[in-house]
Amino acid sequence: MSTISTNDCELVKRALSAPGEGLYVRSLQAVFSCTFPDNVGVGVADVYQLNEGQTKRGEAFHSFYTKFGTFRIGGPTELMASQVKFGSDVVLYTAKRPQQRYFGN
8 A cells, every 4th residue: 555645746647647567546635725614724535536727828737626626736826717728628537426425304
């Protein structure tokens, strides 16, 4: 069992595309800042999808989707949908989401 902890998206891309002979990526997790009532400051969640995109200026950014929302790494500080280059979205990683559980009546 090996774990890599990094904030370098290029290293993550290389590990996802070729983890090594006989190795595979079992799960991908992200650490992000949050304001959750029970854990103010830091949140950790499984990543369900990791995408790479480009702005019309050619700046690369990465979006990752978790059960707590969508987060972005890189690119301009304020990115609007009109600034994203159409068709530049590349899916780097996908994982099966767990089944929805409903409790109550």
